[in-house]
Structures are given as C-alpha cells and as structure tokens.
Amino acid sequence: MLMHFLLGKHAGREPMMQAALLKVVNKKYKGHFPEILKRTSEHLELVFGLELKEVKPSGHSYTLSSHLDLTNDGNTTGDGSVSIGSGLPRSGLLIPLLGVIFLSGNQAPEEDVWEFLNILGVYDGRNHSIFGDPRKLITQDLVQEKYLEYRQVPDSNPPRYEFLWGQRAHAETSKMKILEFLAKVHDTVPSAFPYHYAEALRDEEERARVRAASGRSAPP
Template sequence: MSQRRTKRSTQAEQDRSTSAEPDISDLEESIKECVRYIICREGSKIPIKRAEIIKHLNTTCQTPSNMVKTILVEADKIIKRVYGYKLIQVEAKSGIQYIVVLTQECDSLPSSAIDGHHRKLLIAALMHIFMSGAAVKEEEMWKFLMEAGLLEENDHAGRKLMTTTFTRQMYLQYRKVGEGDLARNVFLWGQRAVEEVPKLFLLGKMAEAFDKTPDHWCEQYKEATEGNAV
C-alpha cells in the first residue's frame, strides 16, 4: 500500500512540475536572443516564420520548442518597451508567421521602411486601391502608375517589386480571382499596410493633389476617420 502511495505521490509531483509555468529567469538568454533575432530580421520587412524562430532558438540556446510561446510573449514586451514595435501574428499557407510593426500609428508610411522611389510607388498603389474602394485589376494598376509617372511601360523591375517584394513584405496582396477566361490578377492592401499605413495620410495626399479637403471624398473620409478612432 505504501509503495502505491509513493508512486502516486511521485507521479503527482512530476505532473505538477510538467504543467508548471516556466521560470522567466531561466529563459532570459533565450528571450534576449529572440529579441535580437526579430529586430535583425525586421529590416527586410519579410514575415518571420514561427518555425524559423524555433529553429534559431534551438540552435543558439538549445531552447525546447514548447517554451517558444512563452519566450515570444516576453520578447514582444521588450520589443514594445525598448523599440516601440510589436509583433503581429499572421496566418499563411506555410504556417504561423509574424510581422513587426510600430505600436502607435504614425502620420505617414515610415520613411525608413523602404527606398524613396519604392516608397512613392507603394504609396501610390495603396492610394489607388483605397480610393477605388475595392481590389484593383493588375492592368488598371499598371496604367495608373504609368500615368502617374512612377512606372515605365517596360519596367519589369518595377512590376516585380509590386507583385513579389511588396507582397512578400505584406504591404500588398497580389492574387488571382475568377476562373477560366474570367481569371485575372488583382491588387489589395496587405496586412502590414493595414497595420502601418494611415488612410487619413493617403487621403491628405489626394487632397493636396486636387486642392480639396480630405472630406471631399465622403466614403473614404469616413473610413479613414473611423479607423483612427479605433
């Protein structure tokens, strides 16, 4: 009887030990390394796969994968406090990913985000989608950017920037809609743009260009100001 009690007691202690929350102090090095890794990766604006974080922490700190969730929570706190950024979890076909965005909405697209000309191209594309109120067909986007003097007819690098780089960075979505003869590619706002780019800023640019006030475009103004109020 005493042996059974001893076994039960030992098993109960093991269960409590397994289910107990990890001591954050024991994970300090892993948390610091996680912060360093995320900040280093942030410069590319390419989403960071959860699997990549797990692999990196396992390689550098021998961190078990079941501790990564706790480490990410603590790393996010440091990133917010020290750098003014936050982690946003996004779902993708390849699994969970994270993007790093500013904690507070700024007045424009952060100038340090991308190259100057690329920034103008991105702002124009996002503005066109926003003012259209829906997805923009690929051919319509090219026409708009060419008329704006931001894209040459045979500028394949510029097109690749739009369809590949900005989509990988999640500023834009570039997707196929429809089937058969009706199939076409369209552009929409990506999740990073939703998080980082103030619609009121874009509307202000439109107002400057046409010598109007932002509320001239009623629907867009309502959407932009409601977004600011959230």
C-alpha cells in the same frame, strides 16, 4: 533632372542647397526656377509621397520628408524623413498605389493599377530609371514586404489579378492618412471625397476601439 538630383542628394543624406539646384537648371531657364522647383515638388509629392521643405525661411536649403509614418524597412533618419537610398525602388510608389487601391473599393484590378502607373511614366515590361523592373516591384517586392497583396480574382477565366493593402500597410498607415495625401495632391480636403471620407472615419473609429481594447487587456 531636378527631381533626380534631389532624390540623389536625399539618398546620400547630402545637403540640398539652392545654389546647387540652380546649377542643374539650364542657364536659359534660370528665370523660371521658382516654377520649375514648384513642379518638381508636386511630382515628388505625387510619385514618392515626399514633401520638399525649406530647412528654414530664406535658408536657401531644402529637405525631403515623408507625409506618412511608413517605416520603409526602418530606414528613417533622425528628423523623420525617409532614407530612400536602396529602399527607394521598394517604397517609392507605395503611397500613391495605396491611394489607388483605396479609391477602387479596397481592391484594385491590375489593369487599373497599370493605367495609373502609365500616367506617371511607369510601364509594364519597361525598365524604369528609378524603380527598376516595375512589375517585380509591385507584384513581388512590395508583396513580400507585406505592403501589398496581389491575388487572382476568384473564378476569373482567363485569370485576372487585383491588388489589396497588405498587412504591413494596415499597420503602418491608415485610410485617413492616405486620403489626406490624396486630398493634398488634388489641392482639396479629405471631405471632398465624401464616400471615402466616411469610410476613413469608420476605420479611425475601429482603430481607436482596438487600441482601447488592447490597453485594457495589457498587464499592469
């Protein structure tokens, strides 16, 4: 309930005051509010890639901001936080999905993706209160927006499908940023995933070479 309340406030760009949050929590659980807020924050981070922050120390108000620089169709606010309103169903699961694909060798079998989504309470064929039709979201909406690729596994019979990063995901984030997000979710550091950390470093080096080459070829 608290997560939905915060997302609604964020979508409407309304202030998130602690007094209002306390009203959402049942009276008999008021004493557990810090733990409830902590778990809500962790869930927002895992599912949406959104970090809950206090506006200022002891300010008793909060804001949600994205870990990554994904443009979310350009719906960003002046403070860098993501305006998730109508864009939420299209981008809410994107960050963790990119993480699953990366950890699966950059191409994740569809059955593995659904197994991960089931852990988050998102099921194929069951409408979700926030994401709507999850199959349409991940196989059509995010594919059309070029954040994901959804393709048949070559020579599979019967046909099987897999997910890859789309062109826009490569342009708007990086493997290192996704790995940093995953590390934070697991309360560790990116180097705790040595194989993927090495791959992310190679990706960063390649991006640096491309930027340098682009700079050299740019007209004066």
